[in-house]
Amino acid sequence: MNKEGIHNKTSSLNKNSHKCRKIIRNTRGIELSVNFIVATIIGMVLFIFGVILFKNMINVGTSSTEYLDQQSQRDIQEMLMRGDRVALPLRTVTISPGESHVFGLGLLNAYDSDKKFTIRIHQTSATDKLGNPIATVLLFEEDIQDAIKSKEQKIIPLIIKAPRGAKRGTYELEVRVYYCDNPVNPCIPLAPPNDEQMLYDQEKVLTVTVA
Secondary structure (H helix, E strand, C coil), rough: CCCHHHHHHHHHHHHHHHHHHHHHHHHHHHHHHHHHHHHHHHHHHHHHHHHHHHHHHHHHHHHHHHCCCHHHHHHHHHHHHHHCCCEECCCEEEECCCEEEEEEEEEEEEHHHHHHHEEEEEEEEECEEEECCCEEEEECCCEEEEEECCCCCCEEEEEEEEECCCCCEEEEEEEEEEEECCCCCCCCCCCCCCCCCCCCCCEEEEEEEEE
């Protein structure tokens, strides 16, 4: 074989070798891209799973203290079906300092038009086991407003919490429900005893024992 033939063959081998190296580099690049995409997808899945798990943990943690249990909801619905305009089946509970409890209050709008309702909670007394006054005030939302359509029912949670430093004793809270004809504007009841005209039903008394 002459020198020219050897040169051509060597040149051809070099070209083929260069092509092979280029193909290998491209293959490695594709593998890296695929691995990066797979890693990104796995990371996103793990992140979404973590968010869902976190939300579920929050829901489980708050359901026992902030949301009404199924039995209470059934009791309220039975009272409303009987025709009670304000249903508050459970009115006595015992909790520890730092704990909270949810009382369920059911409302039936018995009128032929939509109404705005205000639920007003007021602590009327607090005494220890000897009958001495207690200065502690339980934590709760004083005014809860909600619009209810004619003949419709609604269950509203009333969250009552004892502060961490609450004195042990018996606390009584008065619950009054008022109504206003305009379902859009805020329903602001008058102070007792001038509130009788707006009072929707007889006041209810909640008894909370902190032990």
